[in-house]
Amino acid sequence: MTRTGTRRDRQDTPDAKSTRAEDTASDAERELYGGRLRYDQSFVRHVGPLTRLSFRHMAAALPRMVALVLRTGWRTDRRAMAGVVAAQLGQGVAAAWGLVAVNSVLTNLFAEGPTADKLRDALPALAALAATAVAAALLTAWSTAMSGRLEPQVERAVSARYYTAVTRVELEATERPEVQRVLEAGRFGTDSARSMLMLSVGVGNVLISMVAAAVVLASLHWLLLPMLLVIALPKGWGAVSSARREYVSKLHWIDHRRAIASLLGFLTRPHAQGEIRVHAAGTKLLKSYEEMSHQTEAEQRRLARAQASTDLVAGGFAGVASLACYGVLWWLLADGSLPLAVGGTAVLAIRASTARLTSLVQQVNRLYEELLFLTDTEDAIALATENAIPTTGAALPAHVRQIRLDHVSYTYPGADSPAVRDVSLHVRRGEVTALVGANGSGKTTLTKVLSGLLLPSDGQVWWEDADGSDRVDLRDADRAEVFALVGLLAQDFPRWEMTAAANVAIGAGDRVRDMSRVNSAARSAGVLKLIESLRHGWDSIVHKGYERGVQLSGGQWQKLGTARSLYREAPFLLVDEPTSALDPHAEIAAFEGLWSLAEEGHAVVLVTHRLAATANADRIYVLDQGRVAEEGTHEQLMTRPDGIYRGMFTAQAAQYGAVAPPIPSQTGHAPAPRPAEGVGPQ
Numbered sequence: 054m055t056r057t058g059t060r061r062d063r064q065d066t067p068d069a070k071s072t073r074a075e076d077t078a079s080d081a082e083r084e085l086y087g088g089r090l091r092y093d094q095s096f097v098r099h100v101g102p103l104t105r106l107s108f109r110h111m112a113a114a115l116p117r118m119v120a121l122v123l124r125t126g127w128r129t130d131r132r133a134m135a136g137v138v139a140a141q142l143g144q145g146v147a148a149a150w151g152l153v154a155v156n157s158v159l160t161n162l163f164a165e166g167p168t169a170d171k172l173r174d175a176l177p178a179l180a181a182l183a184a185t186a187v188a189a190a191l192l193t194a195w196s197t198a199m200s201g202r203l204e205p206q207v208e209r210a211v212s213a214r215y216y217t218a219v220t221r222v223e224l225e226a227t228e229r230p231e232v233q234r235v236l237e238a239g240r241f242g243t244d245s246a247r248s249m250l251m252l253s254v255g256v257g258n259v260l261i262s263m264v265a266a267a268v269v270l271a272s273l274h275w276l277l278l279p280m281l282l283v284i285a286l287p288k289g290w291g292a293v294s295s296a297r298r299e300y301v302s303k304l305h306w307i308d309h310r311r312a313i314a315s316l317l318g319f320l321t322r323p324h325a326q327g328e329i330r331v332h333a334a335g336t337k338l339l340k341s342y343e344e345m346s347h348q349t350e351a352e353q354r355r356l357a358r359a360q361a362s363t364d365l366v367a368g369g370f371a372g373v374a375s376l377a378c379y380g381v382l383w384w385l386l387a388d389g390s391l392p393l394a395v396g397g398t399a400v401l402a403i404r405a406s407t408a409r410l411t412s413l414v415q416q417v418n419r420l421y422e423e424l425l426f427l428t429d430t431e432d433a434i435a436l437a438t439e440n441a442i443p444t445t446g447a448a449l450p451a452h453v454r455q456i457r458l459d460h461v462s463y464t465y466p467g468a469d470s471p472a473v474r475d476v477s478l479h480v481r482r483g484e485v486t487a488l489v490g491a492n493g494s495g496k497t498t499l500t501k502v503l504s505g506l507l508l509p510s511d512g513q514v515w516w517e518d519a520d521g522s523d524r525v526d527l528r529d530a531d532r533a534e535v536f537a538l539v540g541l542l543a544q545d546f547p548r549w550e551m552t553a554a555a556n557v558a559i560g561a562g563d564r565v566r567d568m569s570r571v572n573s574a575a576r577s578a579g580v581l582k583l584i585e586s587l588r589h590g591w592d593s594i595v596h597k598g599y600e601r602g603v604q605l606s607g608g609q610w611q612k613l614g615t616a617r618s619l620y621r622e623a624p625f626l627l628v629d630e631p632t633s634a635l636d637p638h639a640e641i642a643a644f645e646g647l648w649s650l651a652e653e654g655h656a657v658v659l660v661t662h663r664l665a666a667t668a669n670a671d672r673i674y675v676l677d678q679g680r681v682a683e684e685g686t687h688e689q690l691m692t693r694p695d696g697i698y699r700g701m702f703t704a705q706a707a708q709y710g711a712v713a714p715p716i717p718s719q720t721g722h723a724p725a726p727r728p729a730e731g732v733g734p735q
């Protein structure tokens with residue numbers, strides 16, 4: 054961004070700014086996000102939003118989506134749904150009866166004869182009018198109660214469908230920006246189902262009463278019906294135009310809104326509090342928030358102005374249409390083709406219908422907007438289903454003893470080069486396999502391939518028995534079976550805002566919690582004493598701010614994370630930097646724990662930069678730019694004079710003043726690896 058651009062922005066008047074809020078990037082956007090935050094990509098890559106903005110599409114989609122919402126309502130609570138529909142129909146019938154009764158009252162009042170007689174003759178019709186008013190009030194109350202019961206259930210049903218679908222998507226698909234966009238856009242529509250139900254009920258209500266009015270009017274004189282439509286059309290056009298504009302704007306500003314939400318989120322996030330105060334990051338964030346908010350306010354002003362213009366045009370046309378209607382009515386009355394009493398009913402019906410029309414227009418406007426968001430959710434569910442991890446596949450061998458990678462490469466979507474290239478290795482039960490290498494050399498990516506989260510772009514990942522005679526390729530395997538055999542402790546493992554017990558037991562989220570196993574996992578991870586010392590013990594919420602909330606240190610969290618992965622008791626345990634936050638004693642204990650797991654028959658894959666620990670590994674793979682550059686035991690790797698491993702080990706040892714062993718190393722410096730095969734239970 055040029056200086057000229059920045060100066061020009063500063064000189065803008067608020068009005069000039071608002072017209073260009075769309076085009077120009079604010080200083081904050083440039084400084085924090087490297088440029089303008091607008092969702093241009095959607096219009097280029099994802100044709101959906103554009104297509105669905107056409108009136109034709111909307112006319113086709115609206116009944117479909119309303120039907121979807123109603124079907125969801127029917128499935129979740131039939132009684133409430135039936136109640137809502139019955140109440141709506143009843144209200145429409147009541148409205149029609151009301152008009153018939155009004156017509157009868159007016160006919161009696163405009164008849165020839167003494168006033169007392171006319172009033173007496175009108176009494177039954179007046180009583181009917183009062184009864185319909187009471188019935189309408191009762192039906193409204195019933196409808197409110199039933200739709201209040203139904204709405205949250207419909208929201209839950211749609212949210213559950215969405216979240217179930219997105220959590221089953223292949224990890225690789227979520228790495229593709231275009232998939233990410235669609236999945237994320239779908240999030241905004243989950244509560245739209247609830248709003249749509251409410252609005253559909255409202256629109257249904259008004260429509261039914263308007264249809265009832267239309268039927269009565271048409272039965273009085275056929276010309277009265279087209280009059281009503283002529284008044285409705287301009288307002289309908291105005292409503293849809295405004296909704297379209299709002300939707301396009303929301304979609305276009307989605308990145309900008311996300312950025313503002315994240316700025317504000319950081320201001321209160323506990324882990325950012327130090328830098329917020331000491332580094333004055335808070336000042337920067339707040340200033341940027343203000344600046345970016347000015348842009349969204351400008352956009353809101355633009356939308357409001359555009360909406361006002363649309364409303365004015367629609368209102369003008371509707372006004373002209375109303376005048377024309379009353380002109381026709383006048384002409385019919387003057388002509389004598391319409392009795393005065395019917396004319397009176399018609400005026401009342403037109404006035405009531407016009408008032409309902411205004412509410413209808415507002416509701417259809419919102420319904421259309423919600424429809425667009427719900428369509429996003431439905432699109433997201435469809436895309437998620439398309440990219441879901443298959444629920445079927447070949448059964449794994451009865452006794453899986455090892456995972457073997459055969460010339461495996463993996464390239465992240467959109468990346469120029471593979472993160473893992475032509476890697477062949479094996480991971481055996483009863484062994485500790487260490488993955489080491491410089492930052493970005495592909496260790497974490499490799500653990501994701503090993504765990505079945507990422508399918509290789511090339512090569513095979515075999516899950517096999519001890520001699521490899523019975524094996525299944527990961528691509529063909531039943532992934533649920535694969536996941537059942539894997540335990541993970543990722544570098545950035547989730548710190549669930551829940552109790553300490555839940556944080557451990559979620560390691561086997563699909564099983565009933567077993568507190569004796571929770572305790573034993575915590576003991577092995579060295580965190581049991583700490584939890585027992587807390588006032589609320591295992592029921593302490595490990596997030597400060599809750600009533601029973603406590604704050605854990607980084608190392609304590611790491612131990613809790615380790616307890617979680619141990620609780621899973623999976624035969625293949627993949628741990629990525631499990632000791633980065635531990636004190637020296639805790640670190641030694643943690644590594645000892647991993648080694649004893651291997652002795653019990655687990656396969657432990659250890660990703661670490663602490664090479665003192667890898668010295669004991671049964672096999673070490675050294676990664677360099679995605680390739681396996683070296684492999685062997687510590688002793689073997691230390692014999693390579695210019696080896697990467699030797700270089701890294703020597704550099705780390707030098708920090709402690711230790712000297713690397715001479716070449717070849719026969720000093721017994723590191724313990725010998727364990728025998729490889731057949732250790733521990735199957």
Ligand SMILES: Nc1ncnc2c1ncn2[C@@H]1O[C@H](COP(=O)(O)OP(=O)(O)OP(=O)(O)O)[C@@H](O)[C@H]1O
Nearest residue numbers: 228465468472490491492493494495496497498499
């Ligand atoms: N989600 C992703 N999308 C695109 N590229 C990625 C992604 N994750 C990692 N990479 C890239 O893949 C390469 C390997 O990353 P990986 O995280 O596997 O390295 P690593 O060896 O675990 O590094 P570290 O020691 O820093 O944890 C890096 O160049 C990284 O930029």
